[in-house]
Amino acid sequence: MSRTFVIVGAGQAGAIAVETLRREGFDGRLILIGDEPSLPYQRPPLSKKYLAGEMEADRLLFRHAAYYQEHRIETRLGLHARALDPAARRLDLSNGESLTYDRLLLTTGTRARMLSCAGADLGRVHGLRNIADVNEIRPQLKPKARVVIVGGGYIGLETAASARKAGCEVTILEMADRAMNRVVAPLVSDFYMAEHRAHGVKIICNTLVSCLEGGDSVERVACADGTAYEADVVIVGVGAIPNAELARDAGIACENGVRVDEYCRTSDPNVFAAGDCCSHPSPHYGRRLRLESVDNAVEQARTAALNMLDKPTVHDKIPWFWSDQYDLKLLIVGVSQDHDRIVLRGDPATRSFSVCYLKGSELLAVDTINHAKDYMAARKPIAERMPMNAQKLADITVPLKEAVAG
Ligand SMILES: Cc1cc2nc3c(=O)[nH]c(=O)nc-3n(C[C@H](O)[C@H](O)[C@H](O)COP(=O)(O)OP(=O)(O)OC[C@H]3O[C@@H](n4cnc5c(N)ncnc54)[C@H](O)[C@@H]3O)c2cc1C
Numbered sequence: 217m218s219r220t221f222v223i224v225g226a227g228q229a230g231a232i233a234v235e236t237l238r239r240e241g242f243d244g245r246l247i248l249i250g251d252e253p254s255l256p257y258q259r260p261p262l263s264k265k266y267l268a269g270e271m272e273a274d275r276l277l278f279r280h281a282a283y284y285q286e287h288r289i290e291t292r293l294g295l296h297a298r299a300l301d302p303a304a305r306r307l308d309l310s311n312g313e314s315l316t317y318d319r320l321l322l323t324t325g326t327r328a329r330m331l332s333c334a335g336a337d338l339g340r341v342h343g344l345r346n347i348a349d350v351n352e353i354r355p356q357l358k359p360k361a362r363v364v365i366v367g368g369g370y371i372g373l374e375t376a377a378s379a380r381k382a383g384c385e386v387t388i389l390e391m392a393d394r395a396m397n398r399v400v401a402p403l404v405s406d407f408y409m410a411e412h413r414a415h416g417v418k419i420i421c422n423t424l425v426s427c428l429e430g431g432d433s434v435e436r437v438a439c440a441d442g443t444a445y446e447a448d449v450v451i452v453g454v455g456a457i458p459n460a461e462l463a464r465d466a467g468i469a470c471e472n473g474v475r476v477d478e479y480c481r482t483s484d485p486n487v488f489a490a491g492d493c494c495s496h497p498s499p500h501y502g503r504r505l506r507l508e509s510v511d512n513a514v515e516q517a518r519t520a521a522l523n524m525l526d527k528p529t530v531h532d533k534i535p536w537f538w539s540d541q542y543d544l545k546l547l548i549v550g551v552s553q554d555h556d557r558i559v560l561r562g563d564p565a566t567r568s569f570s571v572c573y574l575k576g577s578e579l580l581a582v583d584t585i586n587h588a589k590d591y592m593a594a595r596k597p598i599a600e601r602m603p604m605n606a607q608k609l610a611d612i613t614v615p616l617k618e619a620v621a622g
Pocket residue numbers: 224225226227228229230249250251252258259260261262263295296297298323324325326344345346371459462490491492493507508509510511513536537538539540
């Protein structure tokens with residue numbers, strides 16, 4: 217008898233999951249539900265080329281409508297999955313429709329965390345998560361417009377670079393003592409802050425926003441230390457919240473998002489999850505991770521699709537991530553948490569260098585800046601836990617793969 221698989225969330229992971237299911241021979245009914253009006257599209261350009269007006273909306277799409285028709289993928293767009301009954305294997309949609317499924321995949325992603333202070337709901341205060349956000353922001357990025365970005369994470373920094381390209385006056389307000397403090401070593405933060413300052417961006421650290429002021433729209437951002445910044449537009453980049461409520465309200469276990477095992481299965485045997493919305497065990501790092509990256513969404517969606525088809529597959533990948541700012545490509549491979557020392561390869565002044573994160577002699581992760589060679593070479597020693605020779609590692613003339621100890 218024909219089976220029905222339903223995917224909730226038509227983003228990066230949802231798009232890969234439906235493709236994988238069809239490629240792997242799933243011949244039953246396949247339904248992809250998304251609450252945005254668009255077919256699945258790439259998010260990374262939203263803070264980069266699309267925000268800078270260098271890319272058309274059509275080019276954001278992974279696939280055009282014809283692909284979904286040809287592959288008998290029913291796309292239900294602009295519909296929110298609002299309730300789930302795992303015992304009855306039933307999903308209720310915002311238009312009153314109910315669907316029954318044999319297997320369900322949650323790829324609901326995250327939403328932008330917004331400020332909770334007074335004035336947070338004024339006009340011209342935006343998160344940056346989807347096309348609709350950028351379509352509102354883009355016309356406001358006029359030359360000389362005063363753009364205040366709250367949060368110096370990678371989205372805040374990429375947005376700053378795009379706004380500078382548009383000729384805006386940009387200020388970043390960061391609560392911590394440095395930008396990208398959650399993901400990179402201080403010397404990488406210092407390098408990026410210096411680059412942004414050289415491009416005319418003001419970066420103010422150790423600053424807590426206390427309220428936003430204005431009439432209907434924001435005019436000023438006030439901080440707890442008594443400083444204030446005039447603003448024509450405010451963009452909030454202070455992190456993301458996993459969309460896990462559908463699972464949680466259905467009694468499915470959640471822990472920093474939807475909790476899945478190494479097969480991407482939730483606490484309900486017929487419900488799987490993949491991408492930004494879920495936390496998973498990493499056998500390699502021996503901890504649970506919730507990652508927000510294209511690579512993770514793609515790999516987990518593939519793994520989830522295979523397991524939905526009863527082809528047992530473990531998700532145990534070394535994650536990677538990229539960020540583009542100005543002419544700088546940051547590539548990060550691995551997870552640096554738990555490192556006990558850092559080795560610098562190369563000279564930041566050349567704008568091409570790497571930073572290696574070690575625990576003892578084990579390489580946990582590498583950040584490469586305009587130095588993709590190290591990014592490629594680092595995967596094997598990280599995955600195979602090869603002991604490294606820190607002295608050789610510090611010598612940029614020694615290829616990274618030859619810095620293995622012994
Ligand atoms: C501005 C920006 C820049 C980025 N840049 C990079 C980068 O340079 N490199 C990188 O590796 N990663 C980057 N990322 C992260 C990357 O885009 C995400 O990790 C990836 O999109 C996650 O895929 P996903 O499918 O899990 O979630 P998403 O792509 O977010 O898709 C989830 C979808 O599910 C929908 N949804 C949620 N709940 C429901 C519901 N109940 N019913 C129906 N639909 C629902 C959401 O509206 C959304 O459309 C960036 C993200 C952003 C926002």
